Amino acid sequence: MVGFTDEIGRYLETKFGNSIDEASERQVYQALMVKTRDKLSEKRFDYNKKLKDSKQKQAFYMSMEFLVGRTLRNNLFNLGLEKEVKDYLEKNGFTLDKIYDIEPDPGLGNGGLGRLASCYMDALTSQDYPMTGFSILYEFGIFKQVIHDGWQQEYPDNWLDLGSYGLAYRSDEEVEIKFYGSTREEWTDKGLKITHNDYTSVIAEPYDLLISGYHSEAVNTLRLWRAKANKGFNMKLFEKGEYARSVESDVIAESISKLLYPADDNDTGKALRIKQQYFFTSASLQQIVRNHYATYSTLDNLAEKVVIHINDTHPAMCIPELMRILLDEYEYSWEDAWNIVTKTFAYTNHTIMAEALEKWSVDLFKPILPRIYSIIAEINNRFCEWCKRIGALSELETMSIIHNNMIKMANLCIVSSYNVNGVSKLHSDILVEDTFKSFNRIYPGKFNNVTNGIAHRRWIAQSNPELTSYLNDLLKVDFVKDLSKIEKLYDYKDDRSVIEDLEKIKLLKKAQLSKYIKESTGINVDNESIFDVQVKRLHEYKRQLLNALHIVYLYRKIKFDGLRPVPRTFIFGAKASSGYAMAKNIIKFICTLSEMIEADPVVRNYVKVVFLEDYRVTLAEKIIPAANVSEQISQAGKEASGTGNMKLMLNGALTLGTMDGANVEIHEAVGDKNIFIFGLSTPEVNELIKNGYRPIDYYRSSSEIRDTLEFIRTINLNGSNFNNIVDYLINSDPYMCLADFHSYVEKQKEVENTYLDKNKWGSMSLVNIAKAGIFSADRSTEEYAKNIWNIDIVK
Numbered sequence: 001m002v003g004f005t006d007e008i009g010r011y012l013e014t015k016f017g018n019s020i021d022e023a024s025e026r027q028v029y030q031a032l033m034v035k036t037r038d039k040l041s042e043k044r045f046d047y048n049k050k051l052k053d054s055k056q057k058q059a060f061y062m063s064m065e066f067l068v069g070r071t072l073r074n075n076l077f078n079l080g081l082e083k084e085v086k087d088y089l090e091k092n093g094f095t096l097d098k099i100y101d102i103e104p105d106p107g108l109g110n111g112g113l114g115r116l117a118s119c120y121m122d123a124l125t126s127q128d129y130p131m132t133g134f135s136i137l138y139e140f141g142i143f144k145q146v147i148h149d150g151w152q153q154e155y156p157d158n159w160l161d162l163g164s165y166g167l168a169y170r171s172d173e174e175v176e177i178k179f180y181g182s183t184r185e186e187w188t189d190k191g192l193k194i195t196h197n198d199y200t201s202v203i204a205e206p207y208d209l210l211i212s213g214y215h216s217e218a219v220n221t222l223r224l225w226r227a228k229a230n231k232g233f234n235m236k237l238f239e240k241g242e243y244a245r246s247v248e249s250d251v252i253a254e255s256i257s258k259l260l261y262p263a264d265d266n267d268t269g270k271a272l273r274i275k276q277q278y279f280f281t282s283a284s285l286q287q288i289v290r291n292h293y294a295t296y297s298t299l300d301n302l303a304e305k306v307v308i309h310i311n312d313t314h315p316a317m318c319i320p321e322l323m324r325i326l327l328d329e330y331e332y333s334w335e336d337a338w339n340i341v342t343k344t345f346a347y348t349n350h351t352i353m354a355e356a357l358e359k360w361s362v363d364l365f366k367p368i369l370p371r372i373y374s375i376i377a378e379i380n381n382r383f384c385e386w387c388k389r390i391g392a393l394s395e396l397e398t399m400s401i402i403h404n405n406m407i408k409m410a411n412l413c414i415v416s417s418y419n420v421n422g423v424s425k426l427h428s429d430i431l432v433e434d435t436f437k438s439f440n441r442i443y444p445g446k447f448n449n450v451t452n453g454i455a456h457r458r459w460i461a462q463s464n465p466e467l468t469s470y471l472n473d474l475l476k477v478d479f480v481k482d483l484s485k486i487e488k489l490y491d492y493k494d495d496r497s498v499i500e501d502l503e504k505i506k507l508l509k510k511a512q513l514s515k516y517i518k519e520s521t522g523i524n525v526d527n528e529s530i531f532d533v534q535v536k537r538l539h540e541y542k543r544q545l546l547n548a549l550h551i552v553y554l555y556r557k558i559k560f561d562g563l564r565p566v567p568r569t570f571i572f573g574a575k576a577s578s579g580y581a582m583a584k585n586i587i588k589f590i591c592t593l594s595e596m597i598e599a600d601p602v603v604r605n606y607v608k609v610v611f612l613e614d615y616r617v618t619l620a621e622k623i624i625p626a627a628n629v630s631e632q633i634s635q636a637g638k639e640a641s642g643t644g645n646m647k648l649m650l651n652g653a654l655t656l657g658t659m660d661g662a663n664v665e666i667h668e669a670v671g672d673k674n675i676f677i678f679g680l681s682t683p684e685v686n687e688l689i690k691n692g693y694r695p696i697d698y699y700r701s702s703s704e705i706r707d708t709l710e711f712i713r714t715i716n717l718n719g720s721n722f723n724n725i726v727d728y729l730i731n732s733d734p735y736m737c738l739a740d741f742h743s744y745v746e747k748q749k750e751v752e753n754t755y756l757d758k759n760k761w762g763s764m765s766l767v768n769i770a771k772a773g774i775f776s777a778d779r780s781t782e783e784y785a786k787n788i789w790n791i792d793i794v795k
């Protein structure tokens, strides 16, 4: 049998005419990417056959975002080929890690929601569940962030240049997507027939990224659609003399799969976003229906064989699209079509932030998708009629799908799906008690919870191989296969020698990160200092600003009051959406603090501030294993779950957080003694809002707050001042940084004192690792599979 490395050698010979010792790193990279993809294709063939033969139910996961991260290492690891490849390359003068570094990080997502989608694909595949992901092949993923003079600048991320080797183009499965035009109603002997005329059509080309599982038989597919102009259609118009319209398809196609919107919370008023959403949902639905019909010659049993998951509201147009296909193409009656649709979709909500609950103005939407609009309007009419009948009329203002000329996509999802879930206990409670209270009343039992989870194989086994191999030797259980087994580590919580070993590994990971920090920022950091990490998207509600206020507080205390705290390195990583001015100001503020501290011969011995640019999956893999403290300090009630908190915990960082999102469950898992909780709770926040939050009262009544804020006014580095931030805090402070300031500062002192007790800290850290089992994406996806989707593994 020809081994994998023989195939690499042969590829280099036939493709480049080089033997391995003559090849360049770039050629070796290409050979590995292509051959790994081929290997997965072969496996996929066998798996698909079994899946087809079994005729079992399958899940389809619709998401505008998948933050896959680099694929090569993950695939070699999962296929059990990493060691063989590493040895082979070493023998020939190459380092595998350097080859890995050539791969661009496919940034097809913004943050938590996109990364979760990828963690779930990995986990489901590792457990042999049949699931297909659908999204868009963005030519430019999330922008590359460069920090220039403290300001974020955005550069295009041309990932396909080197990233496309992992993709397989499936020319046989192209579909046509129709935009604009008009609809015509016509009564025939079969009832009302609706046709869509004068539309502009765009072709969706499928590219498949094959997803491997850890020691599993399954290979699942992430299908990414790329838009292409419909040339055939063009020609006809051209011949008819309609020159302008003949290029419409080019114009639309050119823009649709061009770029990922870099805002993770707000897309109002963007026609292109509507087109993107319809483009990928229509393409995916058409394909699902076509395949189903080819197998069963009917769609009557669609809901028995297919479940379609809607990852937040971005893919909500799946719903009217399936209605359209059933009504217009397969001539179902409205009642029969609706009966199928309402058994097919499940929806996850990922945020309660009002600005992120998608709404489209009818005036914008209707011309772009006239037929889809008419279906949504009809769903709404029937829903409103029904509400009248059941006596829920008074709540229609919040529940109706179209209200004040706006289409509310979350309402469409709730009305049309058989299941709605939140992503942590607290978040799911808020959904039924507050955000979607009326819906919960009319649809009892429709709402439930699945707490998020992470792909632990990436977040510990691959990014922290030192810790993994130590735990493997110590525990002698296969926690990489089943993370719940890591709990065995708990038995060692008082074992000094184990605690010391873990500490040594942490120090090693910190040294690796320090090296990266030095190379990328020039800053020397002390490996013995507390590595205090806040990495996530930049948002006011996540309160990077509260963290910065504490840094200013420390700066003043060291500089003016002689405080000598335990040395600490504050590490930030965060992208701000390009149109989000306050977020960009906060980045500038943090970078200015860093510069100001570096220039101070005393303060810099105790505090360092490092802002690492271009935070992305690959960078997270470097930072997370090195963290001592995990900052999860959002205003209570605002962070739906958080998943970075889980990754950090699994790597032994201690959470410093509010009772928000999944922090609540981390607290429950590790116990009060092994976490640092501070700040207002969700009910307290709500109470304060109700009574009228006045940040100026906190400013007036606390000299610490006053001194900190007034000191910020004096900072003036290279012509930048931060009066705007101070005024914002005093006059509005929407996320209550001032209200939580004292309790945060006090907790930070406790963090510091605890760190001085190495043994205690080490034991706490150990408990966090041991209790991370429930946050595996294997657990979450198992809940989806069993409780929501009703799918089985492929045997």
Ligand code: AZC
Binding pocket: 111, 112, 113, 114, 116, 264, 265, 312, 350, 351, 356, 423, 452, 639, 640, 641, 642, 643, 661
């Ligand atoms: C995020 C939530 O903000 C985060 O709390 C959660 O962990 C994550 O989803 C996964 O569920 N939301 C987003 O990234 N984006 C939107 C639109 O919600």
